[in-house]
Amino acid sequence: MIPQKLDEINYRVDLCVVGGGLAGLCAAVRAARGGSRVVLMQDRPVLGGNCSSENRMWIRGAGSRIHGYNETGITEEIICENMYRNPEKIYSIWDSVLYGKAKSEPNLTLLLNCTCTNLTMSGNKIECVRGFQLTTYTWYNIHAKIFADCSGDSILAPLSGAEYTSGRESKDKYEEEFAHDTADKCTMGCSCLLQARETDHKVTFIPPDWAYKFPREEDIDRNHKISVRQNFWWIEVGGEEGNTLKNAEICRDELLKIVFGIWDHIKNHCDNKADNWELDWVGFMSAKRESRRYIGDYILTQTDEESGGHFDDIVAYGGWPLDDHHPGGFRHPTEGSRMKNMEKPYGIPYRSLYSVNIENLMFAGRNISASHIALSSTRVMKTCAVLGEAVGAAAAIAIREGLSPREVGQQRIAEIQNTLLENDCYLPHLTRKISALSLKSKLATDDCGDVSVLLNGTDRSLNEDNGFYCTLGKTVTYLFDKETEVDTVRIIFDSDLCREHIGTIMKLDETSMIGSRFLKYNHFDMPHTMTKEYKIEILDKEGKWNTVVDENNNYQRFVKKSINTVCCGVRFVPLATYGEKKSHIFSFEVIGKN
Numbered sequence: 154m155i156p157q158k159l160d161e162i163n164y165r166v167d168l169c170v171v172g173g174g175l176a177g178l179c180a181a182v183r184a185a186r187g188g189s190r191v192v193l194m195q196d197r198p199v200l201g202g203n204c205s206s207e208n209r210m211w212i213r214g215a216g217s218r219i220h221g222y223n224e225t226g227i228t229e230e231i232i233c234e235n236m237y238r239n240p241e242k243i244y245s246i247w248d249s250v251l252y253g254k255a256k257s258e259p260n261l262t263l264l265l266n267c268t269c270t271n272l273t274m275s276g277n278k279i280e281c282v283r284g285f286q287l288t289t290y291t292w293y294n295i296h297a298k299i300f301a302d303c304s305g306d307s308i309l310a311p312l313s314g315a316e317y318t319s320g321r322e323s324k325d326k327y328e329e330e331f332a333h334d335t336a337d338k339c340t341m342g343c344s345c346l347l348q349a350r351e352t353d354h355k356v357t358f359i360p361p362d363w364a365y366k367f368p369r370e371e372d373i374d375r376n377h378k379i380s381v382r383q384n385f386w387w388i389e390v391g392g393e394e395g396n397t398l399k400n401a402e403i404c405r406d407e408l409l410k411i412v413f414g415i416w417d418h419i420k421n422h423c424d425n426k427a428d429n430w431e432l433d434w435v436g437f438m439s440a441k442r443e444s445r446r447y448i449g450d451y452i453l454t455q456t457d458e459e460s461g462g463h464f465d466d467i468v469a470y471g472g473w474p475l476d477d478h479h480p481g482g483f484r485h486p487t488e489g490s491r492m493k494n495m496e497k498p499y500g501i502p503y504r505s506l507y508s509v510n511i512e513n514l515m516f517a518g519r520n521i522s523a524s525h526i527a528l529s530s531t532r533v534m535k536t537c538a539v540l541g542e543a544v545g546a547a548a549a550i551a552i553r554e555g556l557s558p559r560e561v562g563q564q565r566i567a568e569i570q571n572t573l574l575e576n577d578c579y580l581p582h583l584t585r586k587i588s589a590l591s592l593k594s595k596l597a598t599d600d601c602g603d604v605s606v607l608l609n610g611t612d613r614s615l616n617e618d619n620g621f622y623c624t625l626g627k628t629v630t631y632l633f634d635k636e637t638e639v640d641t642v643r644i645i646f647d648s649d650l651c652r653e654h655i656g657t658i659m660k661l662d663e664t665s666m667i668g669s670r671f672l673k674y675n676h677f678d679m680p681h682t683m684t685k686e687y688k689i690e691i692l693d694k695e696g697k698w699n700t701v702v703d704e705n706n707n708y709q710r711f712v713k714k715s716i717n718t719v720c721c722g723v724r725f726v727p728l729a730t731y732g733e734k735k736s737h738i739f740s741f742e743v744i745g746k747n
Contacts, residue, residue, distance in 0.1 A: 161292040164262065166190040167552045168545075169282050169297035171269050174202025175212065175534050176518035176541035177303030178255060179227045183542045185260035187549025187572070192295050193255060194284050196268040200251040202305065204534055204666075206244035208440040209346050211384060211666060214535025215472025215498045216650060221615050222472055222498050223650040226578035227254075228538040229710055233648055233683075237708035240677050242666045267293060269304070272312045278512045279313055299513045299548050299558060303541055306398050307445035307520040315511045316448035320395060321525040329455040329526045331475050331493060338395030339480035341529070343439035345408035346385050347416060349669040350433035358420040358432060365414035368422050374486060377419060379430060384668040387490075388412055391439070392480025398444045405439040411483055433670065442478060442519070442532060449522030450559065451504035458527055462500030463582055466566045468543035468573060470581050471536040472498035477529040500581050501531065503566060506544055507558035515548060515558050517541040539578060546572045577612060577645060577711040584610030590639070590745035591631065600627035612645040612739040620647060622735040623727050630724035631743050632692070638719050641744040642689055642702070647737035648710035649680035679708060681732025689714060692722035 166189075170181045173195025181193040203210040216223030223229065231254055239246040255263045267286040272279055282295045302309040310317040320338040322329070367373050375387045388411050391397045391404035416432050419425050453462075455475065462470070475493040479485040505522040508514040516522075517540040519532040531540070547569045551561035561569070574585035587608050598604045600623050607621055607629070614620060623629055679685075689702035701716045705728075716723070723743050727736030 159290050159292055161294065163294045163296065164192050165296045166192050166262070167297060168192075168299050168301060168548050169194065169295040170301045170303055171282060171309060172202070172302065172304030172518065173197065173200040173265070174303060174305060174518060175204065175228070175538040177301070178251060179538045179541035180301050180303055180517055180545035180548070181261055182227055182254060182258055183545030183576070184549045185258040187546060187553075188260070189549045189552050190260050192262045192264060192297070194264045194267050194269060194282070194293070194295065196266070198266050199248045200255060201248065202534070203440040205251070206248050207438050208436050209244060209348065209384070209434070209666065210344070210386070210440050210534070212534040212538075213473055214533055214539075215470060215495075216535070218474060218494060219472045219498055221613065221651050222579070224535045224539050224579070225613070225650070225710065226539060226542050226573070226576055228535055228542070229577070229648060233709050236677065236679055242677065244666065247666060264293060269308050272309065274313060277510060279309070279514060282309070298552055299515060301544050301548060302447070302514065302516040302520065303518050303544075305441060305444065305519050307447055307516065309514060310445055310447060313511050313514065315508045315514055317445045318448060319445050327452070327454040327456070327524050329524060331455050331477065331491070331526050332524070340392045340395060340397055340444065341442035341478040342389040342392035342480060342482040343397050343401070343404045343408065343441050344386055344389045345405065345412050345436040345439055346388070347412050347432065347436070348434040349379055349430045351670065351672045352429050352431055353672065355428045356431040358416060360413055360417035363410060364417060365410045367414050367418040370423060373415060373418060377415060377425070379419070379425060379427060379669045381667050381669060381671065385412075385415070387483060388415065389478060389482030390484070392443075392478065392482055397441045401439055401441070405437065408439055409435070409437065430669070443525075443528060445520060446528060447516050447520055447522050448509050449505045449507055450509055451502050451522060453501060453505050453521070453523040453527045453531065455524065455526045458495065458499040458530055460499070461497060461581065462502070464500050464502035466503040466562055467500035467580055467582065468503045468506070468547065468569060469501040469536070469539045470498045470579065471501060471531045473530045473533045473536060475526060475529050477526060495530070498581050501540065503543065503547060503562045503569065506540065506547070507562070512557050512559070515544045517544040542578060543569070543573060574610075579613065585612065586610065588643075588742050588744045590637065591742040594743065595632045596629070597632065598623065598627065598629045600624050604629055607738065607741050613650055620737045620739045622737050623725075624735055625727050625729065628724045628726050629738075629741050630722060632722040633720075636694055636719050636721055638746040639691070639716055639723060639743050640746045642714045642716055642723060643740060643742040643744060644712045644725065644738060645740035646684045646707070646710050646712065647680075647682040647739065649682045652680055679731040681730065682737050683708065683710070683731045684727050684729075684736040684738070685731050686727070686729035687736070688726040688728065689716065690724050690726060691716065691718055691720035692724075694721055698724070
């Protein structure tokens with residue numbers, strides 16, 4: 154029999170994104186919405202990376218620690234859909250939300266179960282990335298103008314010759330107060346999580362023979378009480394070896410021994426009131442915190458973060474604490490993480506998101522151009538997501554204008570920033586430009602309050618309320634001097650970016666999934682501040698108001714409705730919320746035809 158070659162498929166697109174965590178997903182979606190033809194190559198069967206059903210790490214960001222600074226844009230769009238569709242916090246439904254976000258974009262081709270194996274270069278540019286899809290035994294060759302490495306592990310770095318680093322710098326390298334005295338190759342480690350479920354009967358647990366034994370309380374020097382907030386993040390190893398990528402399988406094996414040993418301890422060796430609890434799920438894939446970091450035109454440092462990151466080329470932000478896990482992880486005698494809180498969010502520059510020496514290579518996620526200490530804050534997934542959206546926005550503009558990633562930052566940074574702001578991405582120190590039609594029209598309300606706050610370009614409440622409360626059934630209205638062409642209506646609703654909990658029992662950030670699952674109180678609701686039903690009406694030249702949008706099931710914070718009409722006025726009429734007595738909005742604008 155003559156051996157047959159495996160199938161081979163070629164794509165020629167504008168952008169190839171490698172890695173389907175939140176950073177890669179947001180990069181691919183934003184670029185696709187910006188008009189670019191995109192291929193997203195993901196080596197797993199699901200999207201989300203560390204927050205997928207395979208790993209189940211909670212997503213965190215600036216707003217998790219600093220009041221009012223929850224990340225928006227595509228990140229909040231995904232979370233709002235999950236809150237609406239997935240009130241019981243089921244991971245398969247969460248996976249479907251992420252999957253649907255990619256599949257709904259006509260410009261985006263999704264390649265799941267496809268591992269990047271090689272690439273070809275043309276000078277200092279990547280020409281083609283090659284991947285193997287295990288499920289179909291097919292080779293894919295992705296030819297693109299720009300490549301975005303959102304793999305976390307910087308897989309394109311050693312393949313392309315892109316400059317990168319790893320490990321911990323010395324304190325004097327960047328004059329970072331939180332850094333270590335001497336440089337080494339240690340990193341933060343990997344984790345495998347476990348989840349438990351409460352039942353209405355006694356459940357026994359027989360540990361596997363290969364699990365570690367922890368018969369005494371002092372054998373586990375961590376909080377291991379079962380709770381909805383306990384996700385066992387501290388089951389962590391691999392940092393001391395300094396190569397969480399090459400040692401991923403070794404880490405996984407060690408973590409499983411610890412995980413099953415800890416559950417054996419909880420069930421059989423301690424007074425944890427766990428008789429009715431069963432082991433519901435264990436992650437069999439180690440979730441990395443750190444491996445390779447690219448070198449860009451700028452390396453973000455602790456000093457930048459603590460000073461607020463006032464960069465001219467700001468395109469994203471962070472605010473999670475400096476959270477430097479000890480490389481010893483679980484073996485370290487204390488909880489294993491040094492933390493220093495941020496007093497305010499900090500900006501992240503575009504120059505940290507593209508390669509210093511590979512002309513068409515960008516990156517987003519935990520592999521950006523940052524020191525080890527700066528990474529300890531930027532590595533969390535909501536920050537990675539907004540970095541991804543920034544890369545997607547910049548790549549789409551670069552492709553449209555025929556520019557390299559560096560050139561688009563030098564020549565079009567204001568356009569990148571405006572694109573992000575227009576799509577509900579918050580950028581510290583910047584405000585969004587208001588549409589020309591809104592500014593020249595008369596804005597009024599038949600309710601009480603100052604509607605001018607809707608036109609200040611800051612679409613959230615920070616130190617004080619920044620929105621307008623509209624009584625249900627009342628109106629916010631734009632009136633024009635003459636018949637005017639109106640293309641789009643833009644609204645920002647209140648999805649409670651300061652949300653601490655929904656419901657009456659569990660205090661849990663609504664963006665989180667849950668750790669242990671209790672028999673009761675596992676249901677979560679939409680934020681009560683969100684507007685559910687509203688109308689958009691237009692005024693014709695005879696003075697009659699006509700409904701052009703009649704929404705009775707809204708669950709998104711950021712809404713753009715195409716009305717494509719000629720009229721003498723446009724008004725917003727809120728009809729119902731998910732609980733509050735008034736509709737709270739941060740922006741209501743009319744956008745004319747170009």
